[in-house]
Amino acid sequence: MNDLTSLMRPESVAVIGASNTPGKIGYAVVRNMMSSGYKGEIYPINPKETEIAGLKAYPTAIDVGKPIDVAVICVPAKATLSVAEDCGKAGVKFLIVITAGFKEVGKEGRELEEQLVEIARKYGMRIVGPNVLGIIDTHTPFNATFAKEMALEGNIAFISQSGALCIAILDWSLKNGLGFSQFVSMGNKADLNEADFIEAASHDEDTKVICLYLEDVVEGDRFIKVAREAIQRVPVVALKSGVSSAGAQAASSHTGALAGSDTAYSAAFRHAGILRATTMTQLFELANAFTTQPIPKGKRTAVVTNAGGLGIVATDAIELGGLEMARFSEDTIALLREKMPPMANIYNPVDVIGDAHYDRYEIALNAVLLDPNVDAVTVLLSPTAVLEVDKVAEVIVEANRKHPEKPIVAAFTGGFAVEQAVEYLKKHGVPIFAFPEEAVSTLIGMTEFAALSEATHNGEEWVFDDVNSERVREIFDSVREDGRDLLLSPEAAEVAECYKIPAAPSRLATSEDEAERHAVEMGFPVVMKISSPDIMHKTDIGGVKVGIESPEEVREAFRSIMENSKKAAPEAKIYGVEVQKMMPQGDEVIIGMVKDHTFGPMVAFGSGGVLVNLLQDASFRLARGLTKREVDEMITETKAYTILKGFRGAEPDDIPAIAEAIGRVAQLCRDFPEISELDINPVFAYPKGLSALDIKIKLS
């Protein structure tokens, strides 16, 4: 682990490019450091000044002559290399490089950035940035940014790839009362990246949730490893913007065409246990909820409302979002029956009805919180003339305090009439919204995180030790020696056999005798196809014969396929004729693999056959670290699953065999990183077993 303690809790900070001129960044950073309440030493560095903001200024970092943990660099880009050298010589541990004009501006900037990294390496310094707003740690306290204000003290660690976004969020958070433990702008990530900051924040005792804004991820494997460890202690929520290049490189395969531009990030976040927010609003709503409310232990949600309509809207959102309406215990129902008026609805949603005063909320809320069948509560309110809205807010805060094990979210729908109560709830850490769906959406996110986190506890990579990787290596070597990157069908079928992925037997025949021998060995009927990487539409040129039943027909088919192919494509390199056992029809699925630049191979499963691209029914997971549980989820997520489990009275297919085949494909792709694309389409699924019909393997 990289120890970032001296970065987040430094004992001394130098500001290189500190200035006495208001409006300059070097001016703002020194003032922010001083006004943040920072208790360590601050050394302004400026060759022209002797004093800055009442502090002694030094010409260079070397002249300080005392240990410096962090140097904040705010000199123009062309001066950064020499000041970094000075910092190295002065024994600085971390550089926060605010200066812009590096890789984000093109080739020259990129070279400058590389030189900066080189200097840092030489002296064992670590870099934040360049091109950053800086860093805040509210508990140190420490504000090494040029933001207008210091963040409020709180428990959210916000780690952002965009500095300008940091500034905006900081200002917004002050108005909305959201507090942070750490505020990190990562900029160009020339050295330290999201994995380092997630790791550091997850060990920070003042952090209760890690909130990420990412445009890309630098080290895929490390990011996942670090995040999986981090979520054992704190939830991690991420907003990922921008489209990645995932899948694009393999768009020539069926699987590649099924993978969307963002599939890899979704798969990676899920495997890492990171909760993905889809909007910025959601990112901060979830962050706020995780710092103020406990994580729900299950999906059973109670609703308390004084307006039937709001209750129905919430019920819909709960059910559509994958939560469940709690079924109350008999005790709860008996209590509500006794205390509520006869017109009230005492089942979930509990409707205390329009003439309710705050005391009905108090009774209902405490009753459902005590109910063992309830995991979380949503309180809804419409501000009637008879209701003491502020009192209801107090009741909620008190109930939340008395039952710290169950989360409460609220929606007070109204304007001026609810304003004060909303402020009160915000101040006391109850997530409060204007509308029921928003409140429910936060509970859905929290519950999803609970499930993600649980999944990361359960599961070792699914590994098979009965595979023959030596033979696969030989096959790949011989394909390369032959100057190809695409395996012939019989070669691909043999690779599958080596990994015990059941494939329709397929052999290459270079003569009529050989074709007959193969056919007799595998048993009739067989299919025969021309074997040539240069001939695409084999059927169209008479290069395919199906339903061959006898040795005579095999010989005849061999002759005609060779003749037709030579005539249609005289230049094509022909390896012979492929003899494949003709398999009985099964339900058609696809198993495949597509590669992502950052996260490596992703396996896919879905509806297969000729309609594969039309159906667009596929689920993806990372091949690395793939667990049995993830494979089972992959299958059940697809529409193909409806067919496999026995549609309209049909006998169910062998789903465990399909799961195993997916696991084995994942292992093949992990073992051989040179496989750049893999498509098995169709796979025939049967009530007992399966058969891979058409296997395409491409090497990089």
Ligand code: COA
């Ligand atoms: N050592 C110490 N101080 C030095 C120096 C050196 N080698 N070279 C110059 N300085 C001093 C300057 O004299 C000046 O101090 P002064 O005001 O007393 O004259 C100070 O450092 C700043 O230099 P200056 O040339 O005035 O630059 P600037 O303040 O106009 O711009 C940056 C510097 C870093 C702000 C600018 O280059 C930049 O990168 N701006 C964009 C920052 C950004 O957007 N970052 C991303 C945010 S999300």
